[in-house]
Amino acid sequence: MGSTRDEMIGGVLAGRYQLVAHIEEGEFGDFWKAKDQRGDSTVAVKLLKPEMFSDPDAFKRFEREAQLLSDFCHPNMLRVLDHGRTPTDVPWVVTEYIEGRLLSEDISELSLSVNEVTYVGAQIAAVLYAAHREGIVHRGLSPDAIFLCEAYGDKHHVKVLDFGLAHLDEIYGGEQLTQVGQRLGNVEYMAPEYIEHFTLNAKTDIYALGILMFEMLCGQPPFVGRKRDVMMKQVQEKPYRASELCEQEVPGWLDDLIAALLQKDPDKRPATALAVGKALIARRFPL
Helix, strand or coil: CCCHHHHCCCEECCCCEEEEEEEEEECCCCEEEEEECCCCCCEEEEEEEEEHHCCHHHHHHHEEEEEHHHHCCCCCCCCCCEEEECCCCCCCEEEEEEEEEECCCCHCCCCHHHHHHHHHHHHHHHHHHHHHCCCCCHHHHHHHHEEEECCCCEEEEEEEECCCCCHHHHCCHHHHHHCCCCCCCCCHCCHHHHHHHHHCCCHHHHHHHHHHHHHHHCCCCHHHHHHHHHHHHHHHHCCHHHHHHHCCCCHHHHHHCCCCCCCCCCCCCCCHHHHHHHHHHHHCCCC
C-alpha cells in the first residue's frame, strides 16, 4: 500500500480489506472505511501508530487483547472482527462499521435532557460491567470513545469504541511507565489514582463515566485548563456538583450519583458498573 492517504485508497490489507475512504485521524492512529472482499461487507479499519509498540513485547500483548475482544460481544460495544499487522509492522484492527456521531462532536450543542443522559449513561455502564467481568478495562473512556447511532428505533443507541485498543496503557505498565512518566489519554477523564500511581482498573472506568455524565449535563467536564493544572485538580480539588453548573434541573438522586462516581478515593465510588447501571435504570441513588 502507498505511503500517503491518497495512495492508500484502493489498497488491500491482509489480502482482504480494501481501503475505500479515510474517515479521520485519531490520537493513536488512522480510521478507514473499508470493504471486506470475502463477504462484500463494509467494515472499519484502524491503523495504529507503530511507535505505540516500541516495547518488544507490546505487540504480543496487543494481539492477546485483540483476540480477547474479538471473542467478547455486547450490543453496546463496537465489535472487533480481526487484527494483525502490515508487512511494515503497522498494527491494524478491523471492526464493524456504523453510521452516527461521536459524543465529542459538539457535546455542548447536543442539549441532552436528563432522561437522555440517564439512558446513555446506563448503556455505557452496562457494557463496562460486561467487560469488567471478562477482565477487560477500557482505560480511555472519553466523548471520543462514545458513538451515538440510530438502532432499534432509538437515535441515542450507544456504541463504546476502543476497548483496550486506542489507549494501550498496558504496554507502558509497571517499571517502564514509572521511568518514562508517560500517561496516555485525556487528562480531563483521568482518575486520581491513575495520575498519582498509574493504577488502571474497573474503578478508573467508573470515575471516567462520572466525568462523562457530568459533561453531558453541563457541556464541559468538571476540570478544564492546562494539562498540568487539570491533573492537579483531579487529584486534589473537589469538583462542583453537576446541579451547580447545569442549566437544566438535575434530580437529587442523579446529582448524588455523579458526585459518588467522582470520589477521589476509589473505595468510596460505587462498587461496580452494574450498581451504577441499576441506579440509572431505577432513577434513584443510593439503591
